[in-house]
Structures are given as structure tokens and as C-alpha cells.
Amino acid sequence: MPVSELAGCIRATKALLAGSPATATIIGHVGDGNFHVVFAVDPAAAADISEVERLNGEIVGLAIVATGDADLVAVARTVLYDPRWPWHAAAALGASIRVPDQYLRSQPRRLSGLFTSG
Incomplete structure (x- = not known):
């Protein structure tokens, strides 16, 4: 991810995590423009797994847009919602x-x- 986009992506990720019951932390190695979200989840709790999968999709979408790798993430999400x-x-x-x-x-x-x- 371009370092110029990193702060905004981390802020957006923190906002997603703040609005979620999931327990997570962000670990970054900003020199190369990367960060990771680490979740603490009970693998036996289906609701926890579902929430982490939802958050992961949102965070990956933010990163894809920030890197410029895909400019149609919004369309893809719309098509997933309504084929x-x-x-x-x-x-x-x-x-x-x-x-x-x-x-x-x-x-x-x-x-x-x-x-x-x-």
C-alpha cells in the first residue's frame, strides 16, 4: 500500500473495529506500507467467525481501493448483495x-x- 494512503486506511479500519463486538488489534510495519489486523476469536462460536469474516472483507476492500488495485469494489459489493x-x-x-x-x-x-x- 502506498505509505501516503496508510494512515487513512488505518483510521478507517479502526473505525470498523470500534463499531464491532470483535476483539482485535492492529499491528503495523509502516516502513513498507503494511499493517495487519489480528483477531481474538473463539473458533467454536459461529457468530464470532461470521463477524470476523465480515470485518476481513471490509478491511480487504479498503486496502484494495487504497492501493488502486481495483476501482470497482463498490460495484462488486453491490453485485454480491443483488446479483x-x-x-x-x-x-x-x-x-x-x-x-x-x-x-x-x-x-x-x-x-x-x-x-x-x-
Whole structure:
């Protein structure tokens, strides 16, 4: 991670951790622009594991954006939340989507004309 982005990423990570019941600490070796979040978790507690996985996803997303490795993390999160989001976005913009013929059967009724044979 660029050292210029490190402080902001650590602040955002601390804010995520502050709003979580998970027990964690941040360990950094800032000379090379890296830090790690270490969690204390009971491996038998499913809720704890789930919370750590959620936090890890958020923190990795922050790091990806900070490094510039991916500028579409927000879109990826949206698509994970709603896999048909591209359809909804195209419909809202009045666009159509070229799809394989077998997809034509799954076209939403209220959005006729959304799919075109590709």
C-alpha cells in the first residue's frame, strides 16, 4: 500500500473495529506500507467467525481501493448483495442487455425489452 494512503486506511479500519463486538488489534510495519489486523476469536462460536469474516472483507476492500488495485469494489459489493443489479441498472437507464438466447426465458415480466438476443 502506498505509505501516503496508510494512515487513512488505518483510521478507517479502526473505525470498523470500534463499531464491532470483535476483539482485535492492529499491528503495523509502516516502513513498507503494511499493517495487519489480528483477531481474538473463539473458533467454536459461529457468530464470532461470521463477524470476523465480515470485518476481513471490509478491511480487504479498503486496502484494495487504497492501493488502486481495483476501482470497482463498490460495484462488486453491490453485485454480491443483488446479483441482478446490472439488470436493474440497465432498466433504470433505459438500456437493453445482449444475452445468450437461453436467458431470454428469464427476462423479468415488468422489464420486457430489457434483454436482446446476443
